[in-house]
Amino acid sequence: MPRFIAGRIVSGVVLLFLISLLSFMLLSIPGANVGRELLGAAATQEAVDAKNAELGLDRPVVVQYGDWLGHALRGDLGTSWFTSEDVYQALSNRLPVTFSLVLGVAVVTTVVSFLLGVWAGLRRGGAVDRVVQIVGVLGHALPGFLVTLVMVQVFAVQMNWFPAIGYTPFTESPSGWLSTITLPVLSLSIGAIAGVSQQVRGAVADTMRQDYVRTLRARGLPPHRVVLRHVLRNASAPGLSVLGMQFVGLLGGAVLVEQIFALPGIGSMAITYTTRGDIPVIMAIVMFTVVGVVLINLLVDILIGWLNPKARAA
Known part of the structure; x- marks a missing residue:
């Protein structure tokens, strides 16, 4: 029974990792528009680019995921981009x-x-x-x-x-x-x-x-x-x-x-x-x-x- 439970736990951990990776990749496809959504249509392109850089969206997606995963494993889920709420x-x-x-x-x-x-x-x-x-x-x-x-x-x-x-x-x-x-x-x-x-x-x-x-x-x-x-x-x-x-x-x-x-x-x-x-x-x-x-x-x-x-x- 302990080996049975351990096997199920390992399968669950692998599933968590794969879904987190796939979800992050899919969500990051329209990531360049976040700065525009936050600043509004009247914002200049320079301001939008600066906001995206502030959020880390100018980095490769794999690097962004690694940064998110490292913080998540420490219990830090970040803050909302739109409300700044924890x-x-x-x-x-x-x-x-x-x-x-x-x-x-x-x-x-x-x-x-x-x-x-x-x-x-x-x-x-x-x-x-x-x-x-x-x-x-x-x-x-x-x-x-x-x-x-x-x-x-x-x-x-x-x-x-x-x-x-x-x-x-x-x-x-x-x-x-x-x-x-x-x-x-x-x-x-x-x-x-x-x-x-x-x-x-x-x-x-x-x-x-x-x-x-x-x-x-x-x-x-x-x-x-x-x-x-x-x-x-x-x-x-x-x-x-x-x-x-x-x-x-x-x-x-x-x-x-x-x-x-x-x-x-x-x-x-x-x-x-x-x-x-x-x-x-x-x-x-x-x-x-x-x-x-x-x-x-x-x-x-x-x-x-x-x-x-x-x-x-x-």
């Missing part, structure tokens, strides 16, 4: 919002998906099984933004159960935080629940047909013990794999949701600074996102390796 501080102010969203979706999706999937898999053809299959089809067929807009119209505008926009920090009001985060979490969770519950349902149904499960039940083991100690352990790996992929897609969906609900998170920040071409901020957001993806995949791989030792050799 990038780390700017991210720190917005991370709790996005973290609340991601954590809420993770909890809701995991709990609901496995409960529905296991129940449907154990009672194939029943009411819950039919509901899971219908939700699965609708979850994949309906666009996420449409589901979000419908939820806002119904639960925020018509019923007035939740606020339509805005965010209340947990430290200010736990109840206010829960109220502002509920609709965004539910809107992101529906599609994820549809995919994961379907996968868990199929895995549980297949496992229940295995010979060793029939043998355990024939020996008189209590049904709940068979399900919890044997069926669920062997059926969890496919569900966890899909769950990990759903969380990766969630990071992209969070951008749209934060825009719709006016949440001051990293997603809305990414849109604002990308349109400006603010490379220090964009690179920081990219790396935080990739680190999140790597950690999620690492956690999923560890859980799958623990549940299924054969997966460690893959």
Whole structure:
């Protein structure tokens, strides 16, 4: 198991390096226009060139990347070119919002998906099984933004159960935080629940047909013990794999949701600074996102390796 984890960590570090290099190269293509964006159309070419030199944009891209990487490894993410704000501080102010969203979706999706999937898999053809299959089809067929807009119209505008926009920090009001985060979490969770519950349902149904499960039940083991100690352990790996992929897609969906609900998170920040071409901020957001993806995949791989030792050799 330690070698398995070490291999996944090394793969994650290599992925971080490659994505950071590729992202920096792509972002640096229009770098000569930054000085003009900062100084305005009325600025002289000499002033624009001087500003680009001040930012280091007159150097080769490889040298710029090496300088950025060296500072990033020391924890220095630089300052915004447009606001002069410390990038780390700017991210720190917005991370709790996005973290609340991601954590809420993770909890809701995991709990609901496995409960529905296991129940449907154990009672194939029943009411819950039919509901899971219908939700699965609708979850994949309906666009996420449409589901979000419908939820806002119904639960925020018509019923007035939740606020339509805005965010209340947990430290200010736990109840206010829960109220502002509920609709965004539910809107992101529906599609994820549809995919994961379907996968868990199929895995549980297949496992229940295995010979060793029939043998355990024939020996008189209590049904709940068979399900919890044997069926669920062997059926969890496919569900966890899909769950990990759903969380990766969630990071992209969070951008749209934060825009719709006016949440001051990293997603809305990414849109604002990308349109400006603010490379220090964009690179920081990219790396935080990739680190999140790597950690999620690492956690999923560890859980799958623990549940299924054969997966460690893959």
